[in-house]
Amino acid sequence: MWVDAGSGTLAQLQRHVRLDELDAIWISHLHADHSADLLTAYYGALYADIQLTAPIPLYGPPGIAGRLAHFLTNTDIRSPMEFAFAVEELHDGHQVRVGALTLTSRAVAHGIPAFALRVETTERSLVYSGDTAPCPGLTSLAKGCDVLLCEAESAQAPSAGEQVHHTPEDAGDTARAAQAGRLIVTHVGRFLTPQQAVARAKTRFDGPIDYAAPGATFPVG
Incomplete structure (x- = not known):
């Protein structure tokens, strides 16, 4: 499990497990110091030297999918963040x-x-x-x-x-x-x-x- 994805945590995580070895990611809130490395993880999950068998379960606050897609989208086409993460909103x-x-x-x-x-x-x-x-x-x-x-x-x-x-x-x-x-x-x-x-x-x-x-x-x- 990866709990909160602040800046720099992805590099530390990969000292122990690859992204395709994660069972889940859990995010407490959407301030950048707790979530910013999800953006890098998206590219790592889809374009690095691994192959996901399924999107990584991602548990996070309401609106997390839209927030990630907004930051990842560089054209008028929405980034397919659901290819990397299976999002379930917390309550x-x-x-x-x-x-x-x-x-x-x-x-x-x-x-x-x-x-x-x-x-x-x-x-x-x-x-x-x-x-x-x-x-x-x-x-x-x-x-x-x-x-x-x-x-x-x-x-x-x-x-x-x-x-x-x-x-x-x-x-x-x-x-x-x-x-x-x-x-x-x-x-x-x-x-x-x-x-x-x-x-x-x-x-x-x-x-x-x-x-x-x-x-x-x-x-x-």
């Missing part, structure tokens, strides 16, 4: 099986259609926040999960206006409220070091906390 409570995994999506608070993801087997579970402010949808989705992979983009909550990201403290609060077994912070904003983000999250959550450094791997359960 709150969307659930699908991918191999041995059950994927459950919940709507979260990011100012645009956005979703968090719970990936689970019969014995293990990981929840990924996507980008979101603290919200009941994420907390309920993460209830009792083994690992919560949570963004910590904001150095501080906004004094005015709509909050659309977690602070490190918020990540700790969400992990504590959900009774998660472990917290891993990701998407740390540029005004924080990973060490600062972990230290601040620790003021709110007593369980194990790590930072999702590039290339790092973590056990689940």
